[in-house]
Amino acid sequence: MKFVKMEGLGNDYLFLNCLEGEPPELPRLAKTLSDRHFGVGADGLICVKPGQAGDFTMEMYNADGSRGAMCGNGIRCLGKFVYDSGLTRKCCLTIQTDAGPRGLELSVRNGRVAEVTVDMGQAQIDEEVYCQTAAGAFWVTPVEVGNPHGVVFCPEWTEEETARVGPLLEHCPRLGRRRNIEFLTVEDREHLTVRVWERGSGVTLACGTGACASFAAARRRDLCGPKAQVHLPGGSLRVEERENRLFMTGPAHTVFRGETDFLWHSETEN
Numbered sequence: 001m002k003f004v005k006m007e008g009l010g011n012d013y014l015f016l017n018c019l020e021g022e023p024p025e026l027p028r029l030a031k032t033l034s035d036r037h038f039g040v041g042a043d044g045l046i047c048v049k050p051g052q053a054g055d056f057t058m059e060m061y062n063a064d065g066s067r068g069a070m071c072g073n074g075i076r077c078l079g080k081f082v083y084d085s086g087l088t089r090k091c092c093l094t095i096q097t098d099a100g101p102r103g104l105e106l107s108v109r110n111g112r113v114a115e116v117t118v119d120m121g122q123a124q125i126d127e128e129v130y131c132q133t134a135a136g137a138f139w140v141t142p143v144e145v146g147n148p149h150g151v152v153f154c155p156e157w158t159e160e161e162t163a164r165v166g167p168l169l170e171h172c173p174r175l176g177r178r179r180n181i182e183f184l185t186v187e188d189r190e191h192l193t194v195r196v197w198e199r200g201s202g203v204t205l206a207c208g209t210g211a212c213a214s215f216a217a218a219r220r221r222d223l224c225g226p227k228a229q230v231h232l233p234g235g236s237l238r239v240e241e242r243e244n245r246l247f248m249t250g251p252a253h254t255v256f257r258g259e260t261d262f263l264w265h266s267e268t269e270n
């Protein structure tokens with residue numbers, strides 16, 4: 001089975017061309033191949049399928065095999081995947097996701113996609129929730145950008161704290177459902193710094209939907225302007241609000257093309 005390893009700001013995914021069929025047990029395949037020791041290693045798996053209501057369909061799985069409704073870094077990589085592999089020559093695409101259609105604008109340089117702008121739609125922001133955890137109490141702003149997020153405003157935040165507090169807030173019953181958790185430091189009106197604990201993948205170097213959720217939460221408090229750079233450990237994204245819709249722009253890279261003759265181990269082996 002052929003795959004393409006791609007990444008957006010170090011948030012890395014395995015891409016399968018499923019335009020003419022798909023392997024069985026995708027959740028289990030995602031979990032197995034995402035493992036960084038026993039598999040290829042990735043934050044998850046993305047299947048490119050034919051578009052019913054759009055040019056293509058994105059079916060995304062986190063590293064634990066759970067389904068993700070939308071993936072900001074992943075959809076930018078999908079735009080690059082389909083253009084660079086000649087599956088389309090269009091630079092404006094509509095991609096069907098579990099969260100609905102998303103518009104992509106591809107920036108092409110030397111015949112390859114260098115950068116992608118995604119119409120992320122409108123963010124839904126709810127009232128802050130007070131979450132008490134074993135690591136302390138936090139005010140969390142629930143934000144929906146096609147998938148669920150919880151944004152925590154903090155003066156500064158470390159990777160260690162992300163790994164310690166993120167899973168506790170992910171499962172905080174007061175947040176209603178498992179959420180991706182962002183720890184947001186507002187540097188100024190044009191610069192946000194974000195660390196992410198991703199539902200289903202853990203600490204990642206970047207999260208496109210999380211960057212947009214953080215931007216939306218900062219906008220709601222008028223802590224940033226209509227355009228901002230969101231700085232994540234893996235790099236920066238540009239997020240802009242136009243007519244109440246969010247637009248995210250950032251890079252996408254192809255790391256390598258591979259093939260796996262992965263056969264299911266018998267249940268007795270693991």
Ligand SMILES: N[C@H](CCC[C@H](N)C(=O)O)C(=O)O
Nearest residue numbers: 068071072073147207208209
């Ligand atoms: N873990 C997320 C999906 C991936 C989101 C992230 N990688 C992005 O770039 O938006 C979820 O289960 O909702």
